[in-house]
Amino acid sequence: METITSLDWDQVIEEATRILCDYIRIDTTNPPGNELAGAEYLQKICEREGIEVEIFSSAANRANLLARLIGNGPKEPIILLSHIDVVGAEKSEWCVDPFAGVVKEEYIWGRGSLDCKGLGVMELMSLILLRRNQIKLKRDIILLATADEETGGEMGAGWMVRNHAEKLKAKFALNEGGVGMKGGIGGRDAFAPCFGEKGPCWIRLTAEGLPGHGSMPSKDNANDILINALGRLQGYDYPLRGGRWIKEVLLYFAHKESLSRSLLLRLLASPLLSIILFFLNGSLSKNKRFNAMLRNTVALTNLRAGFKENVIPSRSEAILDCRLLPGASTTRFIRDLQKIISDQRIKAEIIKNYDASQSPLDTEFFEVIETVLRRNSPQALVMPILAPGFTDSRWLREQGLVAYGLIPCLLSSEEIDSIHGRDERLSLESFKLGIKNIYEICLDLCAS
Numbered sequence: 525m526e527t528i529t530s531l532d533w534d535q536v537i538e539e540a541t542r543i544l545c546d547y548i549r550i551d552t553t554n555p556p557g558n559e560l561a562g563a564e565y566l567q568k569i570c571e572r573e574g575i576e577v578e579i580f581s582s583a584a585n586r587a588n589l590l591a592r593l594i595g596n597g598p599k600e601p602i603i604l605l606s607h608i609d610v611v612g613a614e615k616s617e618w619c620v621d622p623f624a625g626v627v628k629e630e631y632i633w634g635r636g637s638l639d640c641k642g643l644g645v646m647e648l649m650s651l652i653l654l655r656r657n658q659i660k661l662k663r664d665i666i667l668l669a670t671a672d673e674e675t676g677g678e679m680g681a682g683w684m685v686r687n688h689a690e691k692l693k694a695k696f697a698l699n700e701g702g703v704g705m706k707g708g709i710g711g712r713d714a715f716a717p718c719f720g721e722k723g724p725c726w727i728r729l730t731a732e733g734l735p736g737h738g739s740m741p742s743k744d745n746a747n748d749i750l751i752n753a754l755g756r757l758q759g760y761d762y763p764l765r766g767g768r769w770i771k772e773v774l775l776y777f778a779h780k781e782s783l784s785r786s787l788l789l790r791l792l793a794s795p796l797l798s799i800i801l802f803f804l805n806g807s808l809s810k811n812k813r814f815n816a817m818l819r820n821t822v823a824l825t826n827l828r829a830g831f832k833e834n835v836i837p838s839r840s841e842a843i844l845d846c847r848l849l850p851g852a853s854t855t856r857f858i859r860d861l862q863k864i865i866s867d868q869r870i871k872a873e874i875i876k877n878y879d880a881s882q883s884p885l886d887t888e889f890f891e892v893i894e895t896v897l898r899r900n901s902p903q904a905l906v907m908p909i910l911a912p913g914f915t916d917s918r919w920l921r922e923q924g925l926v927a928y929g930l931i932p933c934l935l936s937s938e939e940i941d942s943i944h945g946r947d948e949r950l951s952l953e954s955f956k957l958g959i960k961n962i963y964e965i966c967l968d969l970c971a972s
């Protein structure tokens with residue numbers, strides 16, 4: 525088997541850095557996206573390497589790229605997934621031009637250097653190395669770079685699933701979603717591969733009332749009706765739920781520690797778990813990430829009402845960004861919200877809703893990921909998590925694939941905070957570990 529030691533890693537990183545910097549320079553801010561330019565750039569590299577590649581255009585200037593290394597065996601393919609589009613960047617707030625793709629102080633700087641062009645290049649480079657080293661594969665390895673992830677994926681992964689499902693026939697997928705963190709858990713390095721995601725449910729609440737002159741207020745002011753309703757929602761303590769994902773994590777650790785599955789299941793069903801959760805509630809809820817992982821959440825994100833200082837409007841509205849845990853029912857959630865509001869004058873309407881998604885942890889793929897992470901970072905913990913946000917993984921899980929989200933580098937907290945923020949950057953050290961890990965995951969899972 526080809527091993528990492530036989531590769532000149534300095535040369536690999538130099539080449540990958542050049543590719544990533546050029547990729548960052550292609551501005552794919554979404555909206556509008558313009559992912560076609562990014563896809564054509566990746567296509568050229570694949571063609572140069574003799575890798576089979578196709579572009580699928582979902583609209584003018586919107587495109588998805590699919591490259592494939594063909595395996596000879598009976599095993600189902602794996603997809604290495606990333607997205608081409610990036611979120612916007614305010615140039616004046618950055619230390620460097622966000623679309624200049626510069627290397628400075630051992631970091632690659634630029635919008636997308638982590639999310640998600642960095643991951644895309646780690647995957648592409650792994651594909652290139654497998655091809656150049658003529659590794660025989662027992663399953664196809666598919667590189668999929670999509671459009672439109674940052675606004676929901678309807679023109680990207682969602683469009684591919686609807687229009688080219690046959691091209692995405694695979695068993696496993698590696699995508700963004702989780703990261704490795706330097707000193708992440710109790711000062712210890714930790715990788716947090718994400719195996720599930722909460723489902724967004726965006727709701728518009730509308731209050732209608734009596735319009736009139738601001739000098740003569742009445743009890744039917746739409747703004748008052750809405751504010752009272754929002755006050756009741758704010759004051760409500762959304763219950764802590766262990767949920768399906770916690771059970772999966774516990775079963776995974778039980779399996780690793782050779783604990784009996786039936787004993788653990790009995791424990792989970794017992795009132796003991798509720799008691800433990802009750803006592804953990806206070807401390808866990810203080811951390812906003814843990815809090816989001818353990819309950820359905822409601823965030824008030826928009827308020828729209830009024831147009832003039834002295835006019836009481838007839839209507840006012842609020843948008844709630846609600847996130848539901850795997851296994852939660854949207855219908856029941858909305859019914860509960862209406863009960864909390866308990867005011868017939870408020871209408872609730874769903875604007876967008878995707879189901880939460882979750883993959884099992886007891887798979888060959890997860891075992892390989894864990895083995896490779898431990899091999900290259902023996903000091904690090906591996907802690908599977910649920911992501912509060914959503915990614916393209918949900919489209920593939922819907923198709924029956926097992927999808928995990930992990931940028932497999934050990935990132936500093938500054939690097940993690942730069943995602944969607946200012947001065948997004950990826951250290952060369954992180955980049956190298958990421959490429960090594962993905963390359964080895966492919967070797968361990970796919971080499972025949």
Ligand SMILES: [Zn+2]
Binds near residue numbers: 607639640673700
């Ligand atoms: Zn992303």
